[in-house]
Amino acid sequence: MSNFSTIYKLSLVAVICFIHACSSSSSCPVLECWFVQEKTGRGGGLTAATSQEKSLLHIRTEALGHSAESQKAPSDISPDRVYFITDPAGTLCHPSLNPPKGSVTKPQCEINPFLPHHSTLKWVAPLTDSAFSPIYLQADWFSAAHQGLDKQLTVSSITRAPTASKEHHVILSVTSKTVSVHARLGEPVLLDCGFWADPSSPLSGLGFAVEWRYQFRGDGRLVLAYDGKSDRLADMLEEGATLDFEGLHEKGNASLILQEAKVRHSGMYICTVYLPYLVAQVTMELEIVEPPSLSLHPSPLPLVVPGQALTVQCEASGFAPLSLELSWEFKGADGKSRPLGSGSVSGHRQAWDGTYSQSTRLELDTTTLDLGKGGELTCVAVHPGGTRRASTTFSVIGFSAPSIEDSMAMVGVALVLYGLIKFVSWTFTSSGSGAADKQDKKDK
Numbered sequence: 478m479s480n481f482s483t484i485y486k487l488s489l490v491a492v493i494c495f496i497h498a499c500s501s502s503s504s505c506p507v508l509e510c511w512f513v514q515e516k517t518g519r520g521g522g523l524t525a526a527t528s529q530e531k532s533l534l535h536i537r538t539e540a541l542g543h544s545a546e547s548q549k550a551p552s553d554i555s556p557d558r559v560y561f562i563t564d565p566a567g568t569l570c571h572p573s574l575n576p577p578k579g580s581v582t583k584p585q586c587e588i589n590p591f592l593p594h595h596s597t598l599k600w601v602a603p604l605t606d607s608a609f610s611p612i613y614l615q616a617d618w619f620s621a622a623h624q625g626l627d628k629q630l631t632v633s634s635i636t637r638a639p640t641a642s643k644e645h646h647v648i649l650s651v652t653s654k655t656v657s658v659h660a661r662l663g664e665p666v667l668l669d670c671g672f673w674a675d676p677s678s679p680l681s682g683l684g685f686a687v688e689w690r691y692q693f694r695g696d697g698r699l700v701l702a703y704d705g706k707s708d709r710l711a712d713m714l715e716e717g718a719t720l721d722f723e724g725l726h727e728k729g730n731a732s733l734i735l736q737e738a739k740v741r742h743s744g745m746y747i748c749t750v751y752l753p754y755l756v757a758q759v760t761m762e763l764e765i766v767e768p769p770s771l772s773l774h775p776s777p778l779p780l781v782v783p784g785q786a787l788t789v790q791c792e793a794s795g796f797a798p799l800s801l802e803l804s805w806e807f808k809g810a811d812g813k814s815r816p817l818g819s820g821s822v823s824g825h826r827q828a829w830d831g832t833y834s835q836s837t838r839l840e841l842d843t844t845t846l847d848l849g850k851g852g853e854l855t856c857v858a859v860h861p862g863g864t865r866r867a868s869t870t871f872s873v874i875g876f877s878a879p880s881i882e883d884s885m886a887m888v889g890v891a892l893v894l895y896g897l898i899k900f901v902s903w904t905f906t907s908s909g910s911g912a913a914d915k916q917d918k919k920d921k
């Protein structure tokens with residue numbers, strides 16, 4: 478009996494697994510996409526007017542006749558803008574491009590007409606050295622850009638369809654799975670970029686080129702350019718940036734490796750892959766995030782007498798980006814923490830390595846602040862790279878309920894004061910009488 482139920486359970490599990498496998502293997506999405514093109518006919522203006530239309534892309538990994546069911550398009554999409562895209566590599570079937578039905582956030586997609594062209598860049602031009610039959614190029618070409626959910630994936634692809642057909646084939650696709658990267662200072666960084674070229678296309682096998690560009694606040698520069706046809710680094714303008722050349726030729730792994738993250742590496746990176754006449758690119762963002770180190774001055778804090786004011790400084794240094802909140806906390810003998818505000822926060826300074834420093838000064842006035850016998854003083858720095866704390870303890874002596882140590886200290890202070898007063902008054906009286914003696918002698 479128990480055997481039977483086990484078998485039953487196992488087979489149920491197997492059936493569920495089977496259904497699951499089936500549904501996930503056939504989960505290439507139907508993507509809603511903006512079809513954006515320049516308006517034709519009204520030339521002459523400085524700004525090219527564009528038109529946007531909703532379109533629908535049926536993705537599949539094999540070119541099959543499309544079923545009547547998949548022909549149905551929502552009423553707001555023109556049947557002329559329904560396309561069938563064959564992607565043998567299955568890149569566009571990634572789960573992040575295929576959210577569950579009814580999900581609020583949708584993957585982003587834009588598609589544009591693309592014109593195959595010759596490039597004059599010195600690492601790309603050799604790809605089109607040999608004249609190429611233009612028949613293959615005379616077709617309908619699209620360039621499509623996709624953003625998966627939760628920044629999991631970005632894909633850019635070039636597709637081709639025989640003129641006036643709506644059956645497109647992916648010829649080149651470039652992907653990145655590191656859409657947004659955070660790295661600590663000094664760590665090695667990998668910016669993912671991979672490409673796939675349809676091996677059945679006459680353009681694949683004629684060579685490729687890879688280019689990495691950096692962009693930050695409108696300032697752009699070339700990081701690295703590689704001519705894959707002649708296996709030559711055309712330009713290497715960033716020290717410590719490299720590619721895995723073996724992986725690039727074998728698997729289309731064009732990932733950029735930065736050996737040591739520096740603050741100036743923060744910004745946008747564009748990975749561009751060229752085939753002869755074709756180009757596709759993906760963009761990703763790198764941010765170097767380094768939390769601050771804290772130090773307190775003076776440390777340890779001196780003993781405080783009631784009524785005395787004390788200044789404490791907290792210095793946060795070596796952090797990036799410039800986004801920091803400094804504050805103070807006090808924890809008394811009762812173990813309760815309470816905020817003491819942010820103190821007076823200084824302006825920031827930038828060090829040679831691009832990291833920042835900033836400090837805050839707190840005036841501890843024992844008469845206005847109820848600090849009891851003292852306790853623990855903490856400087857808190859809240860930064861995107863994490864929260865850092867630095868603490869120091871201090872004691873207020875002569876507090877209303879003194880401990881034995883405090884009493885001893887007070888007796889000590891009293892004794893010293895008494896001695897001091899005695900000494901001072903003695904020197905005064907003795908020098909005073911000396912002067913009086915002299916005065917007496919003069920008078921005589």
Ligand SMILES: *[C@@H]1O[C@H](CO)[C@@H](O)[C@H](O)[C@H]1NC(C)=O
Binds near residue numbers: 671
């Ligand atoms: C690409 O190459 C880098 C560096 O060798 C490696 O770390 C990464 O895992 C590779 N990516 C893929 C998808 O193979």
